[in-house]
Amino acid sequence: xxxxxxxxxxxxxxxxxxxxxFPIQNIPFGVFLTRDDIITIGTRIGDTxxxxxxxxxxxxFEGIPLTDDxxxxxxxxxxxxxxxxxxxxxxxxxxxxxxxxxxALKNNKKHKEVVLFRLDEIEMQLxxxxxxxxxxxxxxxxATNVGTMFRDPDNALMPNWLHIPVGYHGRSSxxxxxxxxxxxxxxxxxPAGSDTPVFGPSKLVDFELExxxxxxDANDLGEPIPVDEAEEYIFGLVLFNDWSARDIQKxxxxxxxxxxxxxxxxxxxxxxxxxxxxxxYRVESPKPLKPQLPYLQYxxxxxxxxxxxxxxxxxxxxxxxxxxxxxxxxxWNMSQQLAHHTINGCPVNSGDMMGSGTISGKTPDSYGSxxxxxxxxxxxxxxxxxxxxxxxxxxxxxxxxxxxxxxxxRIGFGEVSTQLLxxxxxxxxx
Numbered sequence: 001x002x003x004x005x006x007x008x009x010x011x012x013x014x015x016x017x018x019x020x021x022f023p024i025q026n027i028p029f030g031v032f033l034t035r036d037d038i039i040t041i042g043t044r045i046g047d048t049x050x051x052x053x054x055x056x057x058x059x060x061f062e063g064i065p066l067t068d069d070x071x072x073x074x075x076x077x078x079x080x081x082x083x084x085x086x087x088x089x090x091x092x093x094x095x096x097x098x099x100x101x102x103x104a105l106k107n108n109k110k111h112k113e114v115v116l117f118r119l120d121e122i123e124m125q126l127x128x129x130x131x132x133x134x135x136x137x138x139x140x141x142x143a144t145n146v147g148t149m150f151r152d153p154d155n156a157l158m159p160n161w162l163h164i165p166v167g168y169h170g171r172s173s174x175x176x177x178x179x180x181x182x183x184x185x186x187x188x189x190x191p192a193g194s195d196t197p198v199f200g201p202s203k204l205v206d207f208e209l210e211x212x213x214x215x216x217d218a219n220d221l222g223e224p225i226p227v228d229e230a231e232e233y234i235f236g237l238v239l240f241n242d243w244s245a246r247d248i249q250k251x252x253x254x255x256x257x258x259x260x261x262x263x264x265x266x267x268x269x270x271x272x273x274x275x276x277x278x279x280x281y282r283v284e285s286p287k288p289l290k291p292q293l294p295y296l297q298y299x300x301x302x303x304x305x306x307x308x309x310x311x312x313x314x315x316x317x318x319x320x321x322x323x324x325x326x327x328x329x330x331x332w333n334m335s336q337q338l339a340h341h342t343i344n345g346c347p348v349n350s351g352d353m354m355g356s357g358t359i360s361g362k363t364p365d366s367y368g369s370x371x372x373x374x375x376x377x378x379x380x381x382x383x384x385x386x387x388x389x390x391x392x393x394x395x396x397x398x399x400x401x402x403x404x405x406x407x408x409x410r411i412g413f414g415e416v417s418t419q420l421l422x423x424x425x426x427x428x429x430x
Contacts, residue, residue: 001088003276005095008409012098013106014116016046021403021412024098027091028271028413029076029236032122039125041071041079042117044271045098049117052094058111060097060104064089075129076272080216080235081350087235088276124270126177127238128214128351133172134341135210135242135262135355136165138332140286142360145372162290165332165340167357171263175353178416182265183424184394187248201423202245202261204377205392208358209310209368209400211327212240213334214272215352222345227298230335231275233348239269239308239400239416240355246371246391266355269400269416277411281305281404285333292336295343302333306413308359308402310368315395317385322373325359325366327402394422 005027012024022028022044032049033039040053053071055061066086070079079086097105105111137143140157143166147156160166176182184205188197218233219225225233242262249261282301306327313319332340337354358368367373370391374380377390392398397419403412 001085001092003088003092003279005091006277006279007095008280008407010095011100012045013100013102014045014048014098019410020046021410021414022046022271023410024095025409026273026277026411027094028273028277029079030127030271031074031076031125032117032270033125034117035121039074041073041076042122043094047119049119049122050094050098051115051117054114055097058115061090061093064093066090074125075351076127077129077351080128080214083216084232087274091274091276124177124179126175126268127270127272128353130172130175130351130353131349132352133170133175133266133355134167134353135170135357136167136332136337137357138165138330138337139357139360139368140331141329141362142358142368142372145360145367149371149376162288163292165296165337167337167341168257170266170355172353174263175266175268177268177270178414178418180267181419181421182243182267183421185245185248185260185264186423187245187260188251189247190251197251202248203391204246205420206244206246206370207310207392207398207400208242208244209308209323209325210240210242210356210358211237211306211308211402212268212353212355213237215338215348215350215354217350218338218348219342219345221347223342224295224345225338225342225348227296227335227339230338231302233338234275234334236272236274237278237413238272239402239413241267241398241400241416241418242355242358243267243418244369265418267416267418269413271414273411273413278304278306278404280406280409281411283328286329286331295339296336298333298335302335303328303330304404305406306402306404308400311399311401312381312383312389312392313397313399314383314385314387314393317383317387319397319399320381320383322381323365323367325361325368327356327359329359329361329366330356392420394420396420
């Protein structure tokens with residue numbers, strides 16, 4: 001089935017600003033609470049949210065085999081489980097409905113009143129129920145920077161790094177949508193020069209600029225997913241701020257990796273941009289520095305040219321852009337990550353989330369964490385309000401944005417914006 005929704009010449013009868021992340025060529029998927037306190041599955045064109053549940057009930061998806069309640073649920077999991085053929089058919093139909101030359105809904109005032117919402121009339125929710133979450137470590141620049149800091153430049157990459165997409169299984173219960181604040185975590189840290197840990201708030205809270213992909217039901221126990229079939233099971237991507245407490249992590253990560261330093265919160269952008277929408281922005285992955293084993297060798301362009309940026313906004317000041325990076329820098333791409341994840345027969349389910357790992361480029365302004373941008377705090381960043389940051393302060397808001405642009409068409413992810421609050425203080429019983 002062709003991806004007619006991607007037609008760059010298509011215009012919508014809905015208003016779309018010139019620099020909008022959400023033209024009619026995007027058509028992302030999300031879940032939102034309506035003005036009537038109803039949770040529904042929806043999409044977005046420009047600054048208009050579209051209730052797909054209402055659209056379906058009104059008969060606009062006639063001819064597409066969908067269950068009656070497919071869009072009346074509080075997560076996208078079942079829709080995602082229907083597979084790429086369904087996603088593509090629905091996305092193509094939405095593009096037709098909102099095409100400037102289609103009058104069916106455009107001229108039906110009654111239908112528009114129940115289908116269309118202003119953004120200030122809705123509240124975005126977590127788009128999927130995330131059963132499992134895996135975080136990879138797939139940027140060679142990031143891995144080299146961190147290895148240089150904590151070991152030495154000659155041994156920056158561990159011996160396995162150029163042979164496998166390194167990853168670990170994280171905690172899915174603390175993944176939250178944009179707009180939900182997080183509290184400064186507490187845990188054990190080791191004071192300099194001491195061999196005895198202390199307990200208290202993390203002093204080195206950091207962001208990690210990542211993207212995450214969301215999978216559909218893919219394989220049975222014991223069945224690997226071939227690298228060149230992996231994209232059939234990837235629904236789409238979100239921006240991903242994988243919060244990190246560097247001082248807690250330094251003490252706890254040997255021998256089993258991060259734990260409390262990473263499981264206190266991870267924030268995602270609420271609109272899932274489909275792999276179909278990103279099709280025009282494919283690019284080559286970085287060339288392997290060492291031969292890769294056959295199950296990781298792929299054909300074609302498996303990376304995407306997605307411009308990324310991070311800003312820090314103090315409580316009472318304007319934001320300052322502190323990093324500009326790109327998803328195409330990833331050494332290990334999504335297809336390789338999914339193939340490796342399942343090579344031992346690990347099943348992947350609808351709604352599972354895979355983080356890319358911190359995305360850093362070659363230049364200091366493209367590093368994807370404060371750890372790198374300030375080089376362990378040695379080189380503080382000066383913000384627009386004149387204050388400096390080594391890591392993230394209480395009441396700072398971290399904002400991540402991402403978009404693709406080519407031949408006048410822009411496809412974006414919106415933003416993931418999260419404020420860091422002080423350590424949680426339970427209210428005392430009166």
